[in-house]
Every structure is written in structure tokens, then in C-alpha cells.
Amino acid sequence: MSHISNVRPETDAVIAKIADYADQYRINSAEAYDTARYCLMDSLGCGILALRFPACAKLLGPVIPGTTVPGGVRVPGTDYVLDPIQGAFNIGTMIRWLDYNDTWLAAEWGHPSDNLGSILAVADHVSQKRRSQGGEPLLMKDVLTSLIKTHEIQGVLALENSFNRVGLDHVVLVKVASAALSAKLLGGSRAQIADAVSQAWIDGQSLRTYRHAPNTGSRKSWAAGDACGRAVKLALMTMQGEMGYPSALTAKTWGFYDVLFKGKPFSLPQPFDSYVMENVLFKISFPAEFHAQTAVECAVKLHSQVKDRLDDIKEVRVHTHESALRIIDKKGPLHNPADRDHCLQYMTAIGLIFGNLEADHYEDAVASDPRIDALRDKFTMKEEPRYTKEYLDPSKRSISNAVQIFFKDGTSTEKVEVEYPIGHRRRRKEGIPELVKKLVNNLKTRYPDEKRAAIMASFSDPAKFENMPVDKWMELLTL
Numbered sequence: 001m002s003h004i005s006n007v008r009p010e011t012d013a014v015i016a017k018i019a020d021y022a023d024q025y026r027i028n029s030a031e032a033y034d035t036a037r038y039c040l041m042d043s044l045g046c047g048i049l050a051l052r053f054p055a056c057a058k059l060l061g062p063v064i065p066g067t068t069v070p071g072g073v074r075v076p077g078t079d080y081v082l083d084p085i086q087g088a089f090n091i092g093t094m095i096r097w098l099d100y101n102d103t104w105l106a107a108e109w110g111h112p113s114d115n116l117g118s119i120l121a122v123a124d125h126v127s128q129k130r131r132s133q134g135g136e137p138l139l140m141k142d143v144l145t146s147l148i149k150t151h152e153i154q155g156v157l158a159l160e161n162s163f164n165r166v167g168l169d170h171v172v173l174v175k176v177a178s179a180a181l182s183a184k185l186l187g188g189s190r191a192q193i194a195d196a197v198s199q200a201w202i203d204g205q206s207l208r209t210y211r212h213a214p215n216t217g218s219r220k221s222w223a224a225g226d227a228c229g230r231a232v233k234l235a236l237m238t239m240q241g242e243m244g245y246p247s248a249l250t251a252k253t254w255g256f257y258d259v260l261f262k263g264k265p266f267s268l269p270q271p272f273d274s275y276v277m278e279n280v281l282f283k284i285s286f287p288a289e290f291h292a293q294t295a296v297e298c299a300v301k302l303h304s305q306v307k308d309r310l311d312d313i314k315e316v317r318v319h320t321h322e323s324a325l326r327i328i329d330k331k332g333p334l335h336n337p338a339d340r341d342h343c344l345q346y347m348t349a350i351g352l353i354f355g356n357l358e359a360d361h362y363e364d365a366v367a368s369d370p371r372i373d374a375l376r377d378k379f380t381m382k383e384e385p386r387y388t389k390e391y392l393d394p395s396k397r398s399i400s401n402a403v404q405i406f407f408k409d410g411t412s413t414e415k416v417e418v419e420y421p422i423g424h425r426r427r428r429k430e431g432i433p434e435l436v437k438k439l440v441n442n443l444k445t446r447y448p449d450e451k452r453a454a455i456m457a458s459f460s461d462p463a464k465f466e467n468m469p470v471d472k473w474m475e476l477l478t479l
Helices: 013-024 030-050 084-096 112-132 140-160 171-185 190-202 219-239 256-260 275-279 290-306 322-328 344-354 370-376 385-392 425-444 449-458 462-466 470-476
Strands: 313-320 379-383 401-407 416-418
Touching: 013 140, 013 171, 013 190, 030 084, 030 112, 030 140, 030 275, 030 425, 030 462, 084 112, 084 219, 112 140, 112 171, 112 219, 112 470, 140 171, 140 275, 140 462, 140 470, 171 190, 171 219, 190 219, 290 313, 290 322, 290 344, 290 401, 290 416, 313 344, 322 344, 322 379, 322 385, 344 370, 344 379, 379 385, 425 449, 449 470
Parallel strands: 313 379
Antiparallel strands: 313 401, 401 416
């Protein structure tokens, strides 16, 4: 009878690479820092806009009302001052709520700016603590560096590893990336970063059931906030001396690969650098699940041709890619806003009927319009193999959709195709001015003119912004 070896193994290679990158790697890309600043701007605006929605607002604040935390984390757009764990949950939930923040699409998809919940909470906490002890606070460049690195960890892990195909939600990658950089911001060593990352892999992982019919629901809007809060807790525990688990991924029978990934090891097709931030996708025009962004853009272009002929439509034909069919091709009743913003037919129908798509279009007041479901019933969905291939092509990363309308009298519109949404790297020059407008409009929903002007001014000089203390910038965002 053979005995089980109890020799402590070396740290798993993937965990070691994450820890090395988080701890030591120097980001030299000016484009990455520039894009990260825009990412921060956009994510802030998404979070502020979400405060308008009661379903989001009711989840925010301290766990126990009235709790005060000396030197606690400030939550933008509110007067909340929270512990770092709850602060990370609040900020992460706000940013993610409307499905309007940046996106990464590969074998796994996700929203790398979700990690800002952890980054901002920990950076604010650390900065205030350092200042109270006579030290120097972290700077906004530290936030941007952390954002680039969390994007890279989450995004490179997503390139060829499909967590959705084994039923796991992509927020596992938020937890892993945030645990790594939270530990780094807290002053952790390379070994402590690895320990925190191992804890994140061992943690119970979220099932994707809340993103899919018939269970689509609002948890998909706070799942990333939950991952942010959990990552901060694991990092804080690690900094208090809690041990790590070097073979969390590879341990036979009990590791992540065998338990949750069908025994398959992760593929890392390229080293960690700044590729993901440079190529990240912004949701500029529409708060829509990203696989539908170009379909809605097609619909808006067709709006003037169909808005007065809705009853004459025989078929709405959509040519799309495989991931869209797998994730957001949905028929039957839609039960809530979370259900609607993950239905390609609903989002495209809104664009055709109204000529736009805004967050309010997912609410019951609009969804009760009988024209929407009548139009949804006329959709046919077809996979275009070229779209599927180019979606996964690292030199293109397109998210193509085409829409054509056929009328009962035998006539039709042209087939309108959009391969790259306005938030794509290939449309940065066109997209950034619109991203700034989006931020201004979102800030208007919460801040008075003077405060809004001060926030916008903080972004105006990139070098000055990078040298701004984190706690002073977070203070600027409070009400």
C-alpha cells in the first residue's frame, strides 16, 4: 500500500506567475496608462449613474446601519464611510450594476474594471492609514498601475480558459486578480501575494446560473462586488499571517483543476504585460451586454426606416457570432431588468423602436410596451462563421453583428453590418470624446455643478492626476 506524500510542493506555476507580475513587473506602456485613466473615468461614471436605481442603492452602505469606521473607505457619490471589505463590495457593485463598464471578450468574457472595487477601497484605506501614521499616501498612479495589472491577470487568464463552459462565473477572475493587487497595495511580499491568490482559487466559486434563463436575476449585477469584497478579505487575512496553499490549482483530486475544471490545466498563451488594458472594450453608446453592442448599433442605424412600419415587419434577421447565440439568444418572457439586458432580441428591438438604448429601457415601465415583445417574436438568429472566427482572432477581436429587416410586402432594408463597436481599440479616436461625454452626463445625475467641474478638472492633466494622493481624490468624490 502506497502512502500519500506530505511533501510541501512548490507554488503552482500559474500562481507564481501572477505573484511575480503583481509584485515586480514594471509597466512601460504610455498607451496602457492613458487607457487606464479613461477606464477609471468611465467606471466612475457607470457607478454614479447606478445610484439612480433603487435596486442598486438598497444594497449599498454599511452592513449594519449606523456603523462608523474611523478612516474608512469613501464610496463615490455617497456619504458612506465603510470598512475596506464592505467598501470594495459597494464600489464594485456600483460600477458593475448597469452592465455599462468595460469588457473583455475571449474564451471567457468579463469586465476587468470590476476590480476597481477592490483597488479603490484598499488604496483609500492604505492612504489614510499611512497619512495618520505620518507616512506618504498612495498616488493615483498606483491605482492606474493596479488597474492595468488586474486587467492583465483577468484578461490573459480568459484568453483560452473558458470558465463558463464548466458552469463557473467569470467573477472568479475578479477575485483572483483583486486578491493579488490588494495584497500588493497592502504592502504584501511576493510570497504573501501568492498566498492570497491561492486562497482566491480555493474559495467556493460562483455558478453562472444567475446569468442564464430561466434564473437570470440581479445577482449578476452584484456578483463582481461580492468578488471584490471577498478578495480584500482574503488579502487582509493573508497580511495578518494566514497561510497559503501552494498547489491550490494542481493538487490531485482536491485542487481547482480536478474539482472545478475537469482536470484540465490553465493555458497562458502569452506573458503578462499590458495587452489587455491596451485592447479593452469600452461600452460607450449602450448599457448592453457586449455581444449585442454592434447589433444595437445596427438597429439604431435602421430605426428611421422601420419606426413607422413596425406592424409591416415580417422578419428581423440577425447574423451574429457563436458566443452571442450561447449567452444572449433568448426567447419567451423576460422577468426583470437583468433578464432584459442579457437578451439580444430585446436590446435590438429597443434600438429599432426607439432609436437608442438607455438604462431606463430595461425597467418595467418601458418593457410593458407591447411593441417590444411583438417585435422580438419576429427575430431569426443565424451564426456567421466568419464572425465567430474573427471574434477569437487576437489580431482582430471583432464583435460583429449584422441586422436586416424583411417586410410583409416582400421588400427589405439593406443588411447593416458593424464589426467593431465604438468602444473597440480600432475606434479609440472616435470613441474617447464620446466616453468623456458619457462621464459628464453620468456625473450630472448626482453632483452639483461645482463638484462636477472639480472632478472633471482632476482628469485634465494626466501627469498631475497620477501624482494626486488617492485619499484626496476619493474625498473629492464624496457627497
